[in-house]
Amino acid sequence: MTPRSRPGAEYLRFLGWAVAVAIVSALLGYAPTRRLGGEGALPAMIAGCAIGLVASAVGVLPAVFSRGRDRPAPLQGMLAGMGLRLATLVVLGLSAGLSGWFPTRPLLLWIALGYVGQLALDTRYAIRGV
Numbered sequence: 001m002t003p004r005s006r007p008g009a010e011y012l013r014f015l016g017w018a019v020a021v022a023i024v025s026a027l028l029g030y031a032p033t034r035r036l037g038g039e040g041a042l043p044a045m046i047a048g049c050a051i052g053l054v055a056s057a058v059g060v061l062p063a064v065f066s067r068g069r070d071r072p073a074p075l076q077g078m079l080a081g082m083g084l085r086l087a088t089l090v091v092l093g094l095s096a097g098l099s100g101w102f103p104t105r106p107l108l109l110w111i112a113l114g115y116v117g118q119l120a121l122d123t124r125y126a127i128r129g130v
Contacts, residue, residue: 014125048110053118
């Protein structure tokens with residue numbers, strides 16, 4: 001039997017993977033975004049990936065805090081995390097979209113791509129805690 005690592009260390013490892021997923025997403029999307037959206041779409045791509053990253057980091061916090069408790073707590077943490085992640089995504093997405101700093105279409109596209117890119121990582125983290 002291997003001892004379980006502390007929730008703080010697991011969360012830091014998760015954040016490292018989340019940053020890696022955001023960077024890989026941005027690198028893979030750089031050329032198509034530049035070709036289809038022009039130079040002005042690149043800041044929207046970075047903002048969309050960053051919004052997905054922040055929403056992911058905030059969304060797993062309930063799962064982090066519910067680690068090591070009885071069985072229903074991790075499940076409640078997963079549900080709370082989904083709601084928190086969506087709320088963070090909507091608030092940051094609306095703020096960025098209504099600010100006028102970024103073109104709307106590339107921003108919305110990259111918010112969705114950033115969300116999907118981080119979703120697999122979030123799901124894996126949440127399931128490991130249950």
